[in-house]
Amino acid sequence: MKQYDAIIVGGSSTGSYFARQLGKQGFSVLVVEASSEDKVGTNYNIFHMNKTDFTRFNLPLPKENEDKAYEFTGSDALSAYDHYPKPHELTMIGMHKHAWLMRLIGEAKKAGVKYQFASPLTDLILKDNRVIGIKCKDKKGEKEYYGKLIADCSGIPSVARVKLPENYGVENFEISDTEQFYVTLRYAKYKHEKDYVKRQRTWPFYKTWEAPSADPTGAILGVGATLNFEKGERIYGEFEKAVKLPEYEVEYLERGTTPYRRPPYSFVSDSFIAMGDCACLTKPHLGEGVTSSMVQVDIAADVIGKLLKEKKDLSRENLWPINKFYVEEQGKTFAGMLATLIGATTSTAKENEFFFKEDIIFSKASFAAMAKDQNITFSTSEMIGVAMKMVKGVVTGKLSIKTINILLKAMKNSEAITLHYDQFPTTPEGFEAWCATADKLWQACGKMT
Secondary structure, rough: OEEEEEEEOOOOOHHHHHHHHHHHOOOOOOOOOOOOOHHHOOOOOOOEEHHHHHHHHOOOOOOOOOOOEEEEHHHEOOOOOOOOOEEEEEEEEEEEEHHHHHHHEEEEHHOOOOOEOOOOEEEEEEEEOEEEEEEEOOOOEEEEEEEEEEEEOOOOOOOOHHHHHOOOOOOOOOOOOHHEEEEEHHHHHHOOHHOOEEEEEEEEEOOEEEEEEEOOOEEEEEEEEEOHHHHHHHHHHHHHOOOOOOOEEEEEEEEEEEEEEOOOOOEEEEEEEEOHHHOOOOOOOOOHHHHHHHHHHHHHHHHHHHHHHHHOOOOOOHHEEEEEEEHHHHHHHHHHHHHHHHHHHHOOOHHHHHHHHHHHOHHHHHHHHHHHHOOOOOOOOHOOOOOOHHHHHHHHHOOHHHHHHHHHHHHHHHHHHHHHHOOOOOOOOOOOHHHHHHHHHHHOOOOOO
């Protein structure tokens, strides 16, 4: 019976990046992917990545006329009535998702990684209540594969994680319909040359955006919403009534979802790790999960690589540093962002306009921080200044007391969540008590829906 060092369920961006990182260290890796090779990563035509992330994660650069679509610099966030732009000047690269993913898979294969496409997972193999392998079904029937580590990188379906026994150490919840962000993209062609898009525009109140397209005469018009796509369409209709877009024709639509809930408290247990969308690692402020997942992958590949080289057991205790390092690197920041956003999305259009005008909540500093995946912090003097502006808003009828109370509660919850995650245990000891407190804090935050 052949045993791989790692079996990865799911071969899209997270799974293939993790496979490459382990393969380059000389470990035997098998990637089992439900889709056929020609269908991997075809849920969207175009996706964007910060240009600096190619260096940060040592990623293959896309090539002109192959997988690279275009490049642009700059984004402006605007108010509910299309005023008071808050710019940042990051450079983004737009890529054809499937074509670029084939480039990443090619790098993984060069590192010795083996792929088994069109092989959906059917079950986990357990021995003495420990995951030791998986069962998959291909056109020839069901097959069994064994590994020292099983990594679930299967996205929202979380096909391996949801099959874990109760109390295995990683939560086996399903990501419900109400815990997803529903995104619709309109690939549009603008009718007049003066309207051609050179940089991105976003309208946070409507969760809508306009981005450059591979076609220089066109644009990608996006909207995201909780609950369902129909809600997104209603919001987009309200958006078009409030914001005058250039004349355009829609060429085609794309739809997809991302997770929109807190991640599992622990990603790891004996011989198992949950990663990427399966672990709800999307950026709360953007809904993008490719590079946020790579942060976790790099941590995991380093910890697991050392354990395998030292021939140590991939037990829950030995894998635990992955949890701690991720929380320190990114987890506590994203938790604080999510708690803040739950309150920040409750304002009216009129109140949103006031926030943009007065540089409160939706400020230049906050957008600059979020562009770098950083949480915004305030000094005492800055908090006093914000409070005085809010009082002005109430006096002039631009803000309601209810909205202020909700925002103050969200800021308080964000601070409490961030501080609690900063105290994430360094070992499994004390984890249950930490989770009990975390549950209470998240219940106080409420949900995006």
